[in-house]
Amino acid sequence: MIDLSARMxxxxxxxxxxxxxxxxxxxQSIGYVPCELCILQRWPHLAAAMLAALIVWADRRALRWLGALAAGLACAFAIFHVGVEQGWWEGPVACTGGISDLAAMSTQDLMSKLQSxxxxxxxxxxxxFxxxxxxxxxxxCSAVLTAIWLRAATGxxxxx
Incomplete structure (x- = not known):
């Protein structure tokens, strides 16, 4: 039998x-360029990893709850991204290619929008896969990690 403590x-x-x-x-290193939502999903994972590093030295229940929150945010962002990919809802205009007021734009404004x-x-x-x-x-994966963090947060x- 293996006992895993809340800290572990x-x-x-x-x-x-x-x-x-x-x-x-x-x-990314082999050529898959991340979109804006992909990068957004990384930040909560970075926070969760950093919180776990803190827990190595100072185990506090509050840190475990913050880890659960971070993993939960990563999960929520990923679900939102899946919805954008599936066309269930619109994503940010910056990464779904929408240009509003197309008819009212000058040619120069349109070219500027397209280039940026x-x-x-x-x-x-x-x-x-x-x-x-x-x-x-x-x-x-984020949902599983959220469940593990929640189990840890409850002690x-x-x-x-």
């Missing part, structure tokens, strides 16, 4: 967020 669960959950960040950077538009769109996934996009996998460990 929090550290493992933070390590999971760090692993997701490393995977995202790995994909991002190359990578949030609503066009670049990668699928088993029918899910990176955002979909991030949502699932209960796990016996395996």
């Amino acid at each position: 669960l929090a550290i493992l959950a933070g390590a999971g967020s760090a692993a997701l960040l490393i995977a995202a950077l790995g994909f 538009a991002p190359v990578v769109r949030c609503d066009e996934p670049q990668w699928y 088993l029918g899910l996009t990176m955002a979909g996998w991030n949502a699932i 209960r460990g796990i016996r395996l």
Whole structure:
């Protein structure tokens, strides 16, 4: 039997967020350019990993609750991104290619908007595995990490 304390669960959950960040950077290093929503999903994982590092030295329940919040935000951002990819709702104009008031724009304004538009769109996934996009996998992984953080935050460990 293995007993994992609440502290150890929090550290493992933070390590999971760090692993997701490393995977995202790995994909980026081989040519998958992240969109605006992809980058937004990374920030809560960075916060969760940093909180876990703090817990290594000073285990405080408040830090575990903040880790749960960070992982939950990563999950929420990933679900939002999946919705944008699936066309369930619109994403930010900056990464879904929308240009409002097209008819009222001058040619120069239109060219300026087009030149400043991002190359990578949030609503066009670049990668699928088993029918899910990176955002979909991030949502699932983030949900699992949120559950682990919540278990740690309530002060209960796990016996395996």
